[in-house]
Amino acid sequence: MTASEFPLPDVGEGLTEAEIVEWKVAPGDAVAVNQVIVEIETAKSLVELPSPFEGTVDELLVGEGDTVEVGTPIIRVRGAGEAATPAPTAAQTETADAVADTQGTVAAAEGADSGSGAVLVGYGSKGGHVASRRRRAAGVGVTDHAPQAEAAAAAPKPRSLPVADASPVLAKPPIRKLAKDLDVNLAEVIGTGIGGEVTRDDVIRHAQQASVFRNITTPEQPTAREDRIPVKGVRKAIAAGMVRSAFSAPHVSVFVDVDATRTMEFVKRLKASPDFAGIKVSPLLVMAKAMIWAVRRNPTVNSTWTDTEIIVHHFVNFGFAAATPRGLVVPNVKNAQDLSLRELAQAIEQLTITARDGKLQPADMADGTITITNIGVFGMDTGTPILNPGEVAIVALGTIKQKPWVVDGEVRPRFVTTLGASFDHRVVDGDVASRFLADVASIIEEPALLLD
Template identity: 55%
Template structure:
């Protein structure tokens, strides 16, 4: 038997862990090279992993719902009779999946970071580190530690145990979160479960039906970490502006009947996106990045526009690449594709990184405005409020108008008050009078 273990790969963005969503194969199945074997969810998107070898599935080493660190074996495949017939799968960069070249590992979308160039933050609970790959020395078992309160999850911790052991624990009413595994690498064994059952360490559910607990993982975990890092790293300043956008809404109605826009979903967000791209030309500071390590401010000559999107998986911020080069129609089409992909969880990981400035459209929820938190690595974020019918003074007369509130948060290390104010005023001026766009 030529048994090989397939480790969870880095999908190309330096991610350190992923959740197993579901297996497409089971023990005993015959698999071929590049056959999809499992779906995982990273902090950025759902990804289908192909099998790098041909052979027979012997064992699934992780179960759905389990969070696994990159490099941890997730499936064992017997290559007898299959490995010689077909080569290992290739990455988008031309290398064989998982193979090292010039100090970099081939991943699904090319090559990952150079070996040793990425330092990962150690986890507080050593038990989440899975059994090491066969080629590495086996780590010593962690020292015993006090068990957490039965029935409670600790910091999103998922106990390490094989599916048969999990089923036994469920049948015996034993809470795996309350156990310290005696197996290699902290893995919980059948004996651990049986010992706990005999010692009356059974699950007791207080206030049954009155509470619901979910582990902190995936998009929610990544969003929380990013927001905390941003809020306590960049000094936020937020400014507000109320704008009469009646001319913008009138232009929108005219364009809807224009042949070029009849089949396009033209929203206020599309106009705001165009206004942001135009206003950046006069105030490039809002499109810059503070590089603490290098001691530099990096000015971008392009706009990768982030759009904060609420999805069933949580808040994600996919990017419209080179939005500053797009026409209004192209922006509207790109925003519609982006929203669809975000809702369906099919946004490519590469589209979730390297943004330069972001818009959060809180108006779709009927909200007037807010104080948005910067997306990490960016210097400005614009909140677009709901467009409402409100009384407005025009030529000394109070008349009903379409009114919208804007809020701009910016990093005061990069953007001074004058620059932030000018940028917000420019965006407001374009939305209040779209003809201003020809002056930029």
């Protein structure tokens, strides 16, 4: 590695690899220090990397879609006065390919134009071919004639842009990523933002409408009998965390039905309050406050097991499971016990938006102490959630709907929900688990207790 090569950094939390999502520059482009040059996807978030150098992009050393290890050089930048790296001649290319073929490390020469992208040993390749670093650089091709290769190296290299960026649609990169994840063609979306810019709500609305249309038309037959989805990024992290949690912490679950009528009335009043204007308010907010209140009365549910000791936290980093186009993530509100109801609502809303835009940082999901999963938004009554790794309690909020309920000896229609909770039985005994969930239920039944 030379001084002008930029290795993939560890962007936090000891991550070992990342996927190259989108290059923001191409060979021949001028770059400044701290200019964003690439967007990468780690196991936890999308991250934009700034350039540590000033100069001209000499070569992109890995391709979009490739997963590389931390420390691997990903781009070469040359300073003022430095000559560009010469493109290989046809003879050099053929010689290099012949040597590489005998070593079994690269594909045959006829696969050079397959667009397979860069790979690392042990990661495999796209399309069954492995390209050399020279062939995989964006904007640089290998031809059959040396004069053409030299002319291409000397000529200005136009910046290669994704098809989406070449369109006249106004949309920020996170919105384009969301559209790609939801299989939405941005050219078909009507933008409601300033100057016709496409917003996140525009993309989600279009995706929902398309989903409804697909449901009422004859579905197309798949062209293959099965799909194969690489296990990487968020999905890989989720799998590892859930397996570690399920097979290391002995789970025990408890459930309770709750009359949530007064919570629904409370939420309705908050939505009408000027103090909460422009802030998303839902039963999840009341549940969050209820859990924080119940933690004070049952502190061991807000703990961490370390094999040698139980660490009881006297602060609440309140986590909530958020379904995003990239998969399930669990951001947490730091020191939630110190926040007012309004501040808590704002914090949850901001983290939710950040999660859906794919912009959560590792710190947003680190050091959680207790978690809620709102499966009610999917119409589920209850469930047995798996603990978030490092925590000993998680609560599932089921759907809230009207049911017959006995009140003062009479059957009346009431808004009813079911709370389910899982605990690490190494830390939380059955009586503590039951008391904690009963305390949460008492707040859902009567939110006025929060004023006590």
